[in-house]
Amino acid sequence: MIDGAMLIGAEARQADKRFTSVDPSTGKTLTPDFSSAGPDAVDAAAALAAEAFPTYAATDPETRAAFLEAITDEILALGDELILRAMQESGLPRARLEGERGRTVGQLKLFANVVRQGDWLDATIDPAMPDRQPLPRPDLRRMNVALGPVAVFGASNFPLAFSVAGGDTASALAAGCPVVVKGHPAHPGTGELVARAIAKAVEKAGLPAGVFSYLPGETNELGGAIVRDPRIKAVGFTGSRGGGMALMKIAAERDEPIPVYAEMSAINPVVIMPHALEARGAALAPAYVQSLTMGAGQFCTNPGLVLAIAGPALDAFVEAAGQALTESAPTTMLTPGIHASFEKGVEALASHAAVTTVARGKVGEGVNQAVGALFRTDAEAFLADRALGHEVFGSSSIVVACRDFAELKKVIASLEGQLTATLQIDAEDEADAKGLIPVLADRVGRILVNGWPTGVEVAPAMVHGGPFPATSDGRTTSVGTGAIYRFLRPVSLQNLPASLLPEAVSDANPWGIARRLDGKREASPR
């Protein structure tokens, strides 16, 4: 059911102030209208979350894992209503949204297994050494504990997998943190459906209602009020650099500053190494254009920058890429605002004196259509104007021709922090590529070879992060099992009698988790 409510724990409430969403493919306003949550709702949701925190954080792994799995059941039970609403609100096609639902459910299940397996607790026991000279060693036991209620800002470009029940929510709930979601105003109906599914799972699991609340709204005041609330202890965010920075500032200025894990902007350099360029430059073009234009280019992993050494092989690549882009179909963007900012970004590049427009995609009928754009410049111009390295969110990319390898390295070193870097290499390029790895690792969260950066695997070894401004904290990842560590902190317990020890570090190990005992990894009892 969608009736425009906000969810304060189990309670669906309507706010007097309302907002609407639009179908970006038609520009028409959708029904119903939605509650625009105000300060009272923030206060009530944060109070419930704080009340729920001690009980929820103390749940045993099996209870918490079963709850995460119950959320997946409730999401799947929404059936086609969820997909149809998400299609209407985002302009994304059915197949993409069905895939995204699969990813959302898969992420929750993955975190359920993570919770059961127990490595996230990092349980570490250094037994007492009462006879040690010159001083005895105390009994020390360390484990991770949940931070407290977490605010989650869903992303517009993944209305399921990075939104209400997305990776931030899944990892925070897995860590034992209640979640207050600030719903993205571009897909409030989708958000409400998923929020109601989570609330049902909370109820069925017999957990305190404050484990999850959902606050829809279109104002910056709402987001600010959630982050300012003293009961909120961490923030997960995916969106614009401006939005992420604003929330970081608010969080830092609180009486008690809190961490903000914001994933913001990136242009994801692709380096085509000389032998690969020579041998198969033109052949690389179609896959590059496909990665660039997929989903109207609305991925933070979109390949927005190509670096290579100038010459006939690069010219052939650019020509083939231009040709492929010319044939690319226009695609509906997520919101009128995102479309307008894409057009503005493309216009700024197109009118730049040092930039050539190589090609544009097909122009279509209708509103909010992304027409792909490919540009070319040289390294000197790129290095002289930082604006050329700013993200244009959508299917826009710029090829930078470098004089030689030294200049190419200079361009890489000049880049802001990025989510990804891609190397296209042949066997003969490997020696030079090896030298680039540390330079790239200094700038990005993920380095990939002979692939394309869009499409992030949800896996234990994934890093979807990177130095600022790709994210606000390059020590973390927002995708994959590592995302749980953003919402945990270590606590050391010294000389506690057995009766006071939490299960995770008690001698009996009733949860059967793998631990580190006296510096050595214990064999996993599982």
Ligand SMILES: NC(=O)C1=CN([C@@H]2O[C@H](COP(=O)(O)OP(=O)(O)OC[C@H]3O[C@@H](n4cnc5c(N)ncnc54)[C@H](O)[C@@H]3O)[C@@H](O)[C@H]2O)C=CC1
């Ligand atoms: N890094 C990424 O993955 C993504 C980046 N973007 C970028 O963001 C632009 C706009 O897209 P949106 O999804 O609308 O992102 P946005 O950053 O404008 O909004 C994201 C969420 O943060 C809230 N918010 C934004 N600014 C705020 C502020 N100053 N104070 C409090 N709350 C605030 C919004 O209400 C929304 O819930 C795109 O054109 C693109 O450049 C968008 C989607 C994903």
Ligand SMILES: O=C(O)CCC(=O)C(=O)O
């Ligand atoms: O490419 C993907 O699968 C994920 C990209 C992403 O995280 C984003 O666009 O926000």
